[in-house]
Structures are given as C-alpha cells and as structure tokens.
Amino acid sequence: MxxxxxxxxxxxxxxxxxxxxxxxxxxxxxxxxxxxxxxxxxxxxxxxxxxxGFRFWAQTLGRADVWNALMLSLQLTTVVTLLSALICLPAAYAFARMNFPGRNILFFSFLAGHAFPKFGLLVAIAAIFLQLDLIGTFWGVVLIQLVGTLMFMIWIPVAAFQSVDRRMEEAARDVGAGPFRVFWSVTLPQAGPTIAAAVLLSFVGTFYETEGAWLIGAPGIRTMPVLMISFINNQMVIQFGAVLSVLLWVPSFIALMFARRVIGGGAFARGFGG
Amino acid sequence: MSVLHIAEVTKTFSAGAKAVDSFSLDVADGELVCLLGPSGSGKSTLLRMVGGFEQPTSGSITIDGEDVTHLPPERRPTGMVFQSHALWTHMNVFKNLAFGLKLRRMPAAEIRDKVEAVLDLVGLAGYGDRMTTQLSGGQQQRVALARSLVLEPKILLLDEPFASLDQHLRERLREEVRDIQQRLGITTLFVTHGQDEALSMADRIVVMANGKTEQIDRPDVVYRDPKTPFVAGFIGSMNLIDGEVRNGYFMRSDLTVQLQVPDGPATLAIRPESLDVTASDTPKASVHRVTDYGSHGLVDLDLADGTRLKSMVAHPDLFRAGQGVDVFPRAIAAYRDNQQIYRS
Structure with missing residues (x-):
C-alpha cells in the first residue's frame, strides 16, 4: 500500500x-x-x-468574395455530408451485417483510395472530369469531396454497427418489431453516437478540404480554403490569412465542443478503435 | 391452453454438423420443461428455433395447432428471455416494457396499466423511470422477464437466464421465476446447463447430448433412474465403472458385483450415497481421501487397478487415508451399448 x-x-x-x-x-x-x-x-x-486593431477584420469581412466563399463552402459541405451519409450508412450496415461476394475486397477498396498519393489520384480524376464537363462546377467538387469522406463514413459506422448487440435486435424482433422497425428503434439509436461522430468528422474534414476543391473547382468554384490560398499566394498580407483562420476556427471549435457534449469522448475512441 | 409440439426437428449448420438431430418433444399447457445438456448439445439452437431465430433444416414446430416453423420471430406467440438480458440500453425500464405493446397499437393508458402490473409482478414496482444500466444484474434479468411477460406470450422461452448471476441470486430468482410461471400457468421452455436449476424448477427434464435426446422424464426419475450412461454421469454425482460380466457377476479389479445379465462388457453405475464402505481385513479398495462436509462426508477410494470411486458416508471420522476397506453397492444400474440393461 x-x-x-x-x-x-x-x-x-x-x-x-x-x-x-x-x-x-x-x-x-x-x-x-x-x-x-x-x-x-x-x-x-x-x-x-x-x-x-480590427482594421483587417473590417477589410476581410467587407469583401464580397469572402462571404460568397463562406456560403459556397457551407452549401458544399452540407450537400457532401448529406449525400455521403445517404450512400455510406446503408453500405456500412451491409458491410457490418451481411455477407456477400466481394465483401472484403470492396471494404478494403475504401482504404485503397487513401493509400495512393492523393494529388496524383486527383489529377487523374480531373482528366476524367474534364471530358465530362465537371471541371469548375459545383457538382464536380461535390463528387471529388464525396470520395474524401468515404473512409470516415464507412469505417467508423461499420465499427458502430458491428458493436451493436445482436441479442438486442433479436429481442426487438421477439416482441413484434419487423426488420425495419428494429433498425430504426434499436440498431440506429445504439450506433447513433458513434455515427454522429463520423458525420461530424466528415463535415469538418470536407469544410477544410483544399486540394480537390482547388483542382476540380478552379476557377469557377472558390471555397474558403481555396480563397485563403489565393490570398496567401497573391497578396502576401499575413493578416488576411490570419483573420480567415480565426474566422474558420470558430465554427469547427463550436462543432467539436457540441459533439463532445452530445456524444461523450468515448464514442470517438470507440469509433476509431472498432 | 397453449401446447408446444416439436416434431422431428433437425438443424444442420453449413459445416455439415448436426446441431439438433431429429428432435421431438411435446410440452403440455402450463408445463415447464427444461432442456439440460452440456454446451454444444444443441439445446440453445433448439430454443432459438422455437423462437424463430434459427430455421430448422427439417421437421416442424407447432403452437396450439398452428404451424410456426417458417414464421419470423415477430409473428410468433413466443417470448424469449436472453442470457445477456439484451435490454435496450437507450430506453428506460418503462420504454423497454412498453415497446412491444406500442407495436400492437395499444392505447397509452392501457400500456401504462399493463407495464405497472407486470413490474409489480416481478417485484420492481416504481422502477419504470430508471435506465436499465442503473439496475443490478438480478433486476435487469427481472426486467427482461417482464418485457416478455407483458405481451402475454403463449410460450415463454428462457435461454440460461441466470447464467451471469451469482449463486445466491440465482437460487432466489429461480424460485421467483418458478412462482410466477406457476401463477400465470404459462407454458415454458427453459434452457440450462445447470442440473440444480433443472432439478429444482422443471416439471420435466429433457437431457440432451450431441443434438439428440438422451432422456425425457420428471426430475426425480431422471436422477433416480438414468436411462443412458450419459445421463447417469451428467446428472448428479455417479460412479461409472467399466468392466466385464461373466457368469452373472460384474468384475472390475477386486470388485465383484452380482449382475444377472448375459456375459459381455458392461458399465456399472452406483451413486455415492448407494455405495457403503466398511473397514475390512480383506480389503478390496483403499481410502485415498476423506472430505468432511459437516452434514455428511465423502470418501474417495481406489480399487487395486487405480479406479477411483466415491462413497457418501454419515460418519467420515471413521475413515482415514490409506485404510483398507470393503465396498457394498446397495443400488446399481448397468448399461451396455448405450442402453440400460439392469436396474436394482
């Protein structure tokens, strides 16, 4: 002792x-x-x-392109996150619970996208998008950013679904719930906090995604990070970049604090730990 | 009136092994039948087939004359209590119990009355607002039982419901569940690997091994008159001695017992309480160890060839290790080719 x-x-x-x-x-x-x-x-x-002083704040916030970029970024991120959830959550459930031919290969293909140097991959995709007239369009950027969210939105929810106790679902079937009702009333609430963590991570990640947005979106689509890069490259006024950084840091900080309160630290760890 | 009829049910898993092998059983209205067997005997698989969580490869399951063999769990009149209790941790106790009633579109006031009544029945009145994670293991299992009972199932299925509880709590819940079951008169199928549980609760016991029925009988009969060597060895403590029968005598080492069966190999079964030992100048066995349990004692004996026997004695202080003793079986049974061939 x-x-x-x-x-x-x-x-x-x-x-x-x-x-x-x-x-x-x-x-x-x-x-x-x-x-x-x-x-x-x-x-x-x-x-x-x-x-x-606040001179550079006034200058930055007075620029129309800053507000346009902020609105565009929010729209893009919302669309990408919603689409990603729509595609990935059912897929994650299938990976977690069903057995089908090619399951493992498909599952690891989501990792493969992240195994290559990203920029090389993006250039190849840009070449394809050029043919499809997707360069410089909103939906072109949505598509490229969607790819970036796949890993978070598949791997974390798969772990979440796998950790739901099968007996709980069986007990719900036993008292009279059909398969869909079981998913809605038991599986989803049980996996919910971890999935919320994944959605949040992909929202924040998409908001700050730069390479894809720049390579596919330029010149028509200028998101916040892309705008920041052009500020830094063209004008070398450190304050513009700094003001934007602080500006962008606030929403993600609030989001993370909110998530921590709603979800609890454990869910993040569980999500990553599988 | 709810009767369960299981006919020739076989379950083959993909590997080809038969988990359950042409199993048949009739459970009468209000009866509690225990499926008893070691792990891997197929008892849980059988229960899950009755609940609809596994599909039989062949055979049929009927409840009150209605064939439910191919119905999904949600459309069967069965209620299952799981070993892990499987309560929904994101709902409080009330919501856990009300979920099934809500699915049946029962009015809210009626749901409240029913949930209160069933909570009262399992001794948890006033616990509706608690989260399930705030309850003790015994309370959780009571809520799980209540969740099944509140829907008034025709058949109650219990899958080792007390396995995760400590000994003391297990004994108390065992009595409570039996009381509730008898008061409601609900037909019940109970899976356990604990013979105490089966012997103390069941109207009838089905002893299973390797997916097959070894014996179906009342608990006292299963104990007193095991029909196969497996049942003899599985239920209670038993001396099982392999030997040869010649000219009406069973022989193993120095032990000779009169046994009126045809010559050939046989397995002799003697309960420790049916094996008397006395000190002897012409010993057939020697005492290996004496254990005093207060109310009685156990004497471990070795025959000359090392075969270990157990004898229950009233006065263990009369024996000591190394002592030579003679043994006298009072009641015996004998088995050959997995069949009982003799019983005294």
Missing part, C-alpha cells in the same frame, strides 16, 4: 516534458495566428506587435 502511494506521489518529469512539448507544438502556431489576426503593425525585431 505504502509503495503505491509513493509511486503516485512521484512527479513524472518525462511525462510533463512531453506534454509541454506537445502543447507548444499545438498551441504555439494557434497563438501566432491569433495574434496576427488582431495586428496592424508588427515589425522585426519586436516580440509583440506595435499596434493592435
């Missing part, structure tokens, strides 16, 4: 060191970006900016 107390009382310096290192690596850039967003003048060699 006494040895246990001393073991717990000893300070884990190595652990604290790594925790500190991680914190610096994660929080450091966020701090810098956050500071830049509210900076009007910051010249070398000063450690803190000479002049704070």
């Amino acid at each position: 006494s040895t246990m107390t001393t073991a717990r009382g000893r300070i884990d310096w190595l652990g604290i060191f790594f925790a500190g290192l991680l914190t610096i690596a994660i929080v450091g850039p966020l701090l810098v970006v956050g500071t830049w967003a509210f900076t009007e003048v910051w010249r070398y060699p000063n450690v803190i900016p000479q002049q704070f």
